[in-house]
Amino acid sequence: MARADPQGGFAAQRPRSRSPLLRFAVIFVIVIVVVLLAVSALAPAAPPASCPAAPAPCSVPPKPPGSGSGAGGGSSQSGNAAAELVVGTAWSSSQFGFSFHYDPQTWDVAEDDPDLLQLKSPSDPDADREDWVIVEGASSSSETPDQLIQARVASLQQSVPDLAADSGSYYQVKGPEIGDVPGIAAVYVGTLDDTDGTPVAPVRYSIVAATQGNLTVAITVRTLDPDSIADHGPPALTWHMLSRQLVDAILEDFRWPAG
Amino acid sequence: MAGRLTRAGRRYQGRSRGRLSAAAVVLLLAALSVGWSGSQATAAAAAPQAARLAPPGELVDFDADLVMPGASQIQAAAAAISDPASPAYRQYLSAAAFGARFGLPAAQISEAAAWLTGHGFQVVSQPANRSYLGLRATAGQLQATFGVGLVDRTDAAGVAYHLPLGTPAMPLELRPFVRAISGLGTSPASRPQPRFGPANGLHPADLAKAYGIDALHGQGLDGSGQSVAVVSFDTFDPRDITDFDNATGISGPAVQSVRLAGASKTPGDGQDEVSLDLETIRAIAPKAQIYDYEAPQSANWSDVINRIVEDGKVQIVSISWGRCEPFADPSAGDPDDVALASAEMAGLSIFVSSGDNGAYDCLDEPDGLARDFTVAADYPAVSPHVIAVGGTYLSIHQDGSYLGEVAWQDPLGQAGSGGGLSKVFPEPSWQVGPGVANAQSSGERQVPDVAGPADPASGMFVVSDGEGEVVGGTSAATPFWAGSMVLAQELATKDGIGKLGFLDPVLYSLAAAHQADGSLFHDVTIGSNLLYPAAAGWDYATGWGSPKLDALVPAIVAYVRDHPH
Numbered sequence: 001m002a003r004a005d006p007q008g009g010f011a012a013q014r015p016r017s018r019s020p021l022l023r024f025a026v027i028f029v030i031v032i033v034v035v036l037l038a039v040s041a042l043a044p045a046a047p048p049a050s051c052p053a054a055p056a057p058c059s060v061p062p063k064p065p066g067s068g069s070g071a072g073g074g075s076s077q078s079g080n081a082a083a084e085l086v087v088g089t090a091w092s093s094s095q096f097g098f099s100f101h102y103d104p105q106t107w108d109v110a111e112d113d114p115d116l117l118q119l120k121s122p123s124d125p126d127a128d129r130e131d132w133v134i135v136e137g138a139s140s141s142s143e144t145p146d147q148l149i150q151a152r153v154a155s156l157q158q159s160v161p162d163l164a165a166d167s168g169s170y171y172q173v174k175g176p177e178i179g180d181v182p183g184i185a186a187v188y189v190g191t192l193d194d195t196d197g198t199p200v201a202p203v204r205y206s207i208v209a210a211t212q213g214n215l216t217v218a219i220t221v222r223t224l225d226p227d228s229i230a231d232h233g234p235p236a237l238t239w240h241m242l243s244r245q246l247v248d249a250i251l252e253d254f255r256w257p258a259g
Numbered sequence: 260m261a262g263r264l265t266r267a268g269r270r271y272q273g274r275s276r277g278r279l280s281a282a283a284v285v286l287l288l289a290a291l292s293v294g295w296s297g298s299q300a301t302a303a304a305a306a307p308q309a310a311r312l313a314p315p316g317e318l319v320d321f322d323a324d325l326v327m328p329g330a331s332q333i334q335a336a337a338a339a340i341s342d343p344a345s346p347a348y349r350q351y352l353s354a355a356a357f358g359a360r361f362g363l364p365a366a367q368i369s370e371a372a373a374w375l376t377g378h379g380f381q382v383v384s385q386p387a388n389r390s391y392l393g394l395r396a397t398a399g400q401l402q403a404t405f406g407v408g409l410v411d412r413t414d415a416a417g418v419a420y421h422l423p424l425g426t427p428a429m430p431l432e433l434r435p436f437v438r439a440i441s442g443l444g445t446s447p448a449s450r451p452q453p454r455f456g457p458a459n460g461l462h463p464a465d466l467a468k469a470y471g472i473d474a475l476h477g478q479g480l481d482g483s484g485q486s487v488a489v490v491s492f493d494t495f496d497p498r499d500i501t502d503f504d505n506a507t508g509i510s511g512p513a514v515q516s517v518r519l520a521g522a523s524k525t526p527g528d529g530q531d532e533v534s535l536d537l538e539t540i541r542a543i544a545p546k547a548q549i550y551d552y553e554a555p556q557s558a559n560w561s562d563v564i565n566r567i568v569e570d571g572k573v574q575i576v577s578i579s580w581g582r583c584e585p586f587a588d589p590s591a592g593d594p595d596d597v598a599l600a601s602a603e604m605a606g607l608s609i610f611v612s613s614g615d616n617g618a619y620d621c622l623d624e625p626d627g628l629a630r631d632f633t634v635a636a637d638y639p640a641v642s643p644h645v646i647a648v649g650g651t652y653l654s655i656h657q658d659g660s661y662l663g664e665v666a667w668q669d670p671l672g673q674a675g676s677g678g679g680l681s682k683v684f685p686e687p688s689w690q691v692g693p694g695v696a697n698a699q700s701s702g703e704r705q706v707p708d709v710a711g712p713a714d715p716a717s718g719m720f721v722v723s724d725g726e727g728e729v730v731g732g733t734s735a736a737t738p739f740w741a742g743s744m745v746l747a748q749e750l751a752t753k754d755g756i757g758k759l760g761f762l763d764p765v766l767y768s769l770a771a772a773h774q775a776d777g778s779l780f781h782d783v784t785i786g787s788n789l790l791y792p793a794a795a796g797w798d799y800a801t802g803w804g805s806p807k808l809d810a811l812v813p814a815i816v817a818y819v820r821d822h823p824h
Contacts, residue, residue, distance in 0.1 A: 083656065085656060085657045085662075169630055169632065172630075173670050174617065174673065174789040175668050175787050177670060180785050206671055208670065245671060248669035248674075252652060252669075252714070
């Protein structure tokens with residue numbers, strides 16, 4: 001690495017006959033410039049770009065984990081002031097201050113409120129999903145995680161009258177957490193009716209809720225027609241499980257408000 | 260980002276997140292399909308067929324597990340080789356020496372083989388560690404000699420296999436030499452463990468920056484002169500390796516396939532796993548010679564491990580396949596366990612993925628049609644003779660440098676870092692340190708030992724089947740560790756230290772000594788594996804955590820140098 005010599009540079013550019021004030025100002029400027037040059041030269045080389053040389057696709061490395069109970073995880077290297085690498089679209093609740101990123105190619109915004117964001121599967125016919133996810137907050141003084149789940153279930157039952165707790169074990173949620181904060185989970189099943197009341201599709205709702213400080217959060221994912229691709233494999237291959245996995249990215253990225 | 264062609268007829272698509280979403284669906288389905296059916300699955304799912312008795316003329320391969328008079332001494336002998344206080348420290352045993360020490364005398368094995376040959380059995384293999392005789396016979400001969408029939412079945416994916424009808428009866432003449440007949444069930448023994456993620460993935464430069472590999476590369480450590488083995492129950496397309504090299508700007512010797520009898524020569528459903536393993540090692544130690552040991556899905560672990568040990572080409576092995584311990588049904592002293600012990604005593608370090616179902620490793624058993632939430636660990640990761648690798652979710656700064664890690668778990672997707680306790684294998688004597696003795700400890704082997712990036716959201720960039728993909732799982736973390744330890748082996752070679760030997764005791768010693776200062780490992784303390792939380796020190800979700808390789812690699816070499824024989 002080339003290294004600047006501040007002594008030579010300073011001496012060569014020193015002015016000769018000037019007023020003391022001007023001389024001081026010129027010297028000060030020169031000192032600053034030389035110091036900056038020296039610092040620049042002594043600084044480590046710029047890190048190589050994450051993106052490899054053509055023809056490789058540009059890497060977009062992963063987003064950071066949620067920072068709810070300790071930003072950044074277990075440990076971090078000191079002395080690195082670089083910002084977190086994040087990908088996706090950021091959303092934050094203007095009412096409660098929580099935030100997360102979502103993939104705009106995976107989800108379209110269906111409803112955007114101060115306390116709630118609803119995302120739905122895109123209308124891309126190739127996607128062939130009709131699922132949605134609701135991320136909602138409430139004051140922990142008024143809603144516990146269980147109460148927030150029950151409130152969501154009550155709301156859902158208006159459109160899915162036969163909604164009931166899933167008695168099967170296949171889709172149970174182990175280790176529920178939101179933004180690294182442990183929570184609770186529940187799974188409900190029912191039948192979605194057409195406008196004329198004709199049952200058209202089985203529907204399943206998986207809900208994870210957690211609380212920290214003054215905030216309780218519930219994340220509800222709705223999946224339709226869990227058996228739609230059963231012919232191609234075991235139930236693990238259903239769109240239902242796929243959508244749940246996509247929502248895991250939101251659970252991981254979720255950031256609780258500071259304090 | 261639009262797709263593009265990098266070679267005739269093969270589409271290599273660099274995906275933006277937008278394109279990935281739909282593609283990820285397909286890839287995820289493919290991954291799950293692999294995990295469900297094994298590499299012999301046909302593309303189209305087939306309905307389960309009725310079982311039928313195997314016809315008498317059907318050829319069957321199986322094993323006669325030999326009596327090993329020294330079996331009870333193996334565990335202690337293996338531990339002694341890693342114990343600096345033992346006279347046996349670093350006194351590695353070849354497979355032949357292992358067999359001579361713990362197995363039957365050669366004359367008795369010959370006597371058993373002669374009896375079997377005389378009864379129409381063909382001896383097709385005989386590993387040097389004297390743990391079994393590989394046999395071939397017809398179903399009729401099997402019935403006549405051992406009194407056991409076979410039933411042919413086809414699983415939900417259309418994979419044909421057979422199972423024994425009852426327990427073989429041992430003829431009196433064989434009882435002094437043969438302790439069991441095994442290998443009569445040929446349902447897929449192990450599953451690959453890749454998972455696919457929605458990001459565009461960690462490239463070699465990202466890995467190097469995040470884990471201190473760039474500092475090692477800067478010292479000239481790139482795998483030159485080293486070799487490493489990957490165990491695969493499938494194969495790969497060499498053009499994918501070339502594309503990966505081109506995409507990431509690295510180069511190295513061509514991967515060499517070592518095919519066991521019956522191994523497929525054309526990539527199957529497990530090729531994503533193979534590509535992931537090979538390319539991840541290549542990303543870290545590009546100049547190392549990689550040997551891909553390819554076995555048929557029906558092969559036993561001992562078949563491929565014995566081959567690696569006897570070939571003597573490598574000291575580091577990467578295995579990203581496994582099955583939950585209750586279904587793998589291992590036992591101490593069985594041929595697979597003997598093979599792994601033999602590898603340890605030969606000075607090999609075998610890194611094995613700890614599984615992708617968190618603490619519930621049997622979730623997909625037996626066939627993915629139901630969910631088994633039994634708390635269980637994965638085999639062979641849970642063997643005390645290997646280094647079990649768990650998973651994390653890595654976050655990085657915009658310049659690629661390390662930011663933090665949490666234990667990998669996807670609660671809704673029912674996935675996460677495999678970890679827990681064995682129900683078969685005892686805790687090895689060297690498994691000690693802060694956090695190892697805990698409320699769940701039972702005296703059994705605890706896993707994982709270490710961890711690396713595994714969450715599909717921080718998965719590896721991989722080229723497989725002509726496409727750029729992002730693949731995660733402990734399948735990714737395992738070759739990450741294996742490739743990293745190739746660099747340690749290279750440094751040891753340069754320093755004149757020689758063979759590093761089985762590294763798990765060294766890792767525990769170093770991790771325990773430096774747990775407080777955090778100088779060698781990123782101690783992951785956040786998250787869980789669907790059951791067990793990450794915690795300071797060792798834990799069931801991430802073991803000791805992920806490596807700070809710029810410090811850990813020289814520390815390993817220094818440890819071995821400072822503890823000479």
